[in-house]
Amino acid sequence: MTIESLSGTTFDARPPRARRGQPTGRTYREPAREIPVYAETDVLVVGGGPAGCAAAAAAARLGAHVTLVERYGHLGGLATGGLVIWIDRMTDWEGRQVITGFASDLLDRLPKDAFIGPDREQWGSRDAAVAAYWAERSSAFKGVVTWSPTVDPEWLKLASLQAVIDAGVTLMLHTWGAAPIVEDHRLAGVVFESKEGRQAIRATVVVDTTGDGDLYALAGAPFESDVDEASIHHAMNVAWLWAGVDMERWLAFKTQEPQAVAVFMDRAREALGFAEKPHVAWRSDVALFMGPRLSGYSPLVIEDLTAVEIESRRRMVEHLEFFRRHAPGFEHAWIMLTAPQMGARHSRRLAGVAKVVQGEWKQAVVHPDEIGVSPGPSPQFANVSIPYGSLVPKDLDNLLTAGRHISCDPQSHTFLREIPQCWMTGQAAGVAAALAAGKGVTPRRVPVAEIQQELTRQGVFLQQRAPVEAR
Numbered sequence: 001m002t003i004e005s006l007s008g009t010t011f012d013a014r015p016p017r018a019r020r021g022q023p024t025g026r027t028y029r030e031p032a033r034e035i036p037v038y039a040e041t042d043v044l045v046v047g048g049g050p051a052g053c054a055a056a057a058a059a060a061r062l063g064a065h066v067t068l069v070e071r072y073g074h075l076g077g078l079a080t081g082g083l084v085i086w087i088d089r090m091t092d093w094e095g096r097q098v099i100t101g102f103a104s105d106l107l108d109r110l111p112k113d114a115f116i117g118p119d120r121e122q123w124g125s126r127d128a129a130v131a132a133y134w135a136e137r138s139s140a141f142k143g144v145v146t147w148s149p150t151v152d153p154e155w156l157k158l159a160s161l162q163a164v165i166d167a168g169v170t171l172m173l174h175t176w177g178a179a180p181i182v183e184d185h186r187l188a189g190v191v192f193e194s195k196e197g198r199q200a201i202r203a204t205v206v207v208d209t210t211g212d213g214d215l216y217a218l219a220g221a222p223f224e225s226d227v228d229e230a231s232i233h234h235a236m237n238v239a240w241l242w243a244g245v246d247m248e249r250w251l252a253f254k255t256q257e258p259q260a261v262a263v264f265m266d267r268a269r270e271a272l273g274f275a276e277k278p279h280v281a282w283r284s285d286v287a288l289f290m291g292p293r294l295s296g297y298s299p300l301v302i303e304d305l306t307a308v309e310i311e312s313r314r315r316m317v318e319h320l321e322f323f324r325r326h327a328p329g330f331e332h333a334w335i336m337l338t339a340p341q342m343g344a345r346h347s348r349r350l351a352g353v354a355k356v357v358q359g360e361w362k363q364a365v366v367h368p369d370e371i372g373v374s375p376g377p378s379p380q381f382a383n384v385s386i387p388y389g390s391l392v393p394k395d396l397d398n399l400l401t402a403g404r405h406i407s408c409d410p411q412s413h414t415f416l417r418e419i420p421q422c423w424m425t426g427q428a429a430g431v432a433a434a435l436a437a438g439k440g441v442t443p444r445r446v447p448v449a450e451i452q453q454e455l456t457r458q459g460v461f462l463q464q465r466a467p468v469e470a471r
């Protein structure tokens, strides 16, 4: 079967949104039943993406018994399964690495040929030639060289797995966290589904790192879920990797023949309706396409998830045909992988004890309960201080959150959802959860100085640095 025939048949179908069924209005009463308690644990982390891996490893490093539940067969979440292999900036505008700790532990595990990125001496460089070189390789922004490597997703899966195993975490893959167990306004564990059926895990503290706030939403914690369909912020897509390409040739075309590139993009838009650009991957014979960015869909709706899977692949095949014919370096391109995990940028944001808001970071506010530092979104802004309260639900106890669904406004979400920031909030949530479980208190009662002290011990950069006591 040729690509042409594929795009003319299977992939030509438009997403079946018009066929969305009307609700039947009927219900089914599920019989109540006893289910086995599969395990009891100090800290239960649900969701093995960047935030969940960091949370689980950080909690286990404090000696807690930690269980990590992940619905797929690999770890890394969107950073691996979603093919979001461009790890965003961990350095500030001066080139100082401010997202450290688990981020560094993990990336240090990658072999040299599993990532590309500038050497440490170049971080923060404003040298025009150096910045121009790295800008084409996703490692310079606004004329400044950044530490933001592009990684091989398979090696990141392995590194994530090894990081949690080395920390002593009990791992449960192919396991879907289905429902929080709420007792007296406290999380007491989670009911999960697997090939073994429906079972429960009881936990002293639960960390929701599902990315979509599945657990806190089901537990009744308030959240925000506003959607601006005009913003990329809410766009969804399935990313693609193509192999058999020559990205050096493509980059030479892109940088040396701007007129021809403009003509190429116009032709692509005319032929395809929209044009997605290739990005470099970790090797020059592989190209990364992060799109197509489809807006107006929700990652919480089955029909939308299904439609985006279909539409993304339809557009990919059209792009492949076009790029093979017209793009220098893409003559022999072939589809290496479509992302096994849906690319969802945003669904819910917790309404937490504190909220990261633009008005504060524009004023360079440093929070006394700081648990991490994010690079400012552009050079005119200082580093952004992340308060512990943004991980803590307003009034549900024994629950913490980390990752792309923490408490923040939409402007702050644009960078707090990035992978390094999710490692950072995950590590903080893991430390706080382990301390809470160890002390027998709810997370909101853990002294922040103790969280900061342990984070510092684990190599996390803080502006509000607590002195580290010898153990």
Ligand SMILES: Cc1cc2nc3c(=O)[nH]c(=O)nc-3n(C[C@H](O)[C@H](O)[C@H](O)COP(=O)(O)OP(=O)(O)OC[C@H]3O[C@@H](n4cnc5c(N)ncnc54)[C@H](O)[C@@H]3O)c2cc1C
Pocket: 046, 047, 048, 049, 050, 051, 052, 069, 070, 071, 072, 075, 076, 077, 078, 079, 082, 084, 086, 087, 088, 089, 175, 176, 177, 178, 209, 210, 211, 212, 214, 237, 239, 290, 342, 343, 344, 345, 402, 403, 404, 405, 417, 418, 419, 420, 422
């Ligand atoms: C198209 C796109 C482009 C992006 N570009 C960049 C970029 O260039 N650089 C960058 O740094 N970031 C980028 N991001 C953002 C980044 O990839 C994500 O925001 C980040 O991975 C979120 O991490 P997380 O751990 O919060 O959630 P996720 O990565 O979504 O991980 C959540 C994990 O929880 C699991 N899970 C979910 N629900 C359950 C459940 N009920 N039970 C069990 N397991 C569950 C999932 O399978 C997944 O493994 C991009 C995102 C998208 C979609």
